[in-house]
Amino acid sequence: MGVGAVLRRRGPIQGDYRLPGVEFIAGDDARTEVVENGIRYRFDARAVMFSAGNRTERRRAGELVRPGEAVGDLFAGIGYFTLPAARHGRAAHVFACEANPTSVAALRDNVMVNRVADRVTIYAGPNEEAPLPRDALDRVFLGYLPSAVGWIPRAVDLLRSSGGSLHVHHVVGTIGGVAEAEGSVRAAVERTGARVRSLTGREVKPYGPGRMHAVVDVELTR
Secondary structure, three states: OOOOEEEEEEEEEEOOOOEEEEEEEEEOOOEEEEEEOOEEEEEEOOOOOOOHHHHHHHHHHHHHOOOOOEEEEOOOOOOOOHHHHHHOOOOOEEEEEEOOHHHHHHHHHHHHHOOOHHHEEEEEOOHHHOOOOOOOEOEEEEOOOOEOHHHHHHHHHHEEOOEEEEEEEEEEEOOOHHHHHHHHHHHHHHHOOOEEEEEEEEEEEEOOOOEEEEEEEEEEEO
């Protein structure tokens, strides 16, 4: 594949849609494809962020999901977790929500090119408005930054009455670190009335001076 454009970073990621701060240096076609862990991610590099630092989490999504699970991805983007959950995790079905129209278009393309469209339902718009099945999911990914903690009640409501698993992304200070992220997630889960069975946090990557991106895996009963 030839080079269609050369881009230069000109600023930080911006807004709720996490738009990359880039500009054209040469060319006019920023459509690209990244092949990672056997999955093809297609997107427009001008309008969609693709972080190399999240590579481990994308791979881990496919390892966490068990065959036959019903999975929710409340901030699906172009399929960062949806695609590995469906393809490598062999989820029975993934319900993927995404509010950014540009990312939704890429997600629709990506589920087709990765041959998982029959097991992925895409909701275009905020996950709060999506008619997601309540009391029906085994696992929910909450991949929003700087913090997905505020969406924990929504995710808990989607899990089966017997409980399930959440994967909550959160930016914290490097001093509090993973323990701070774990405390925030535990408190949010317990406020819903659910009980934490197990909870483990891990650092994903640095997130600017004095800050880090963490993810907390929590298993709970409702």
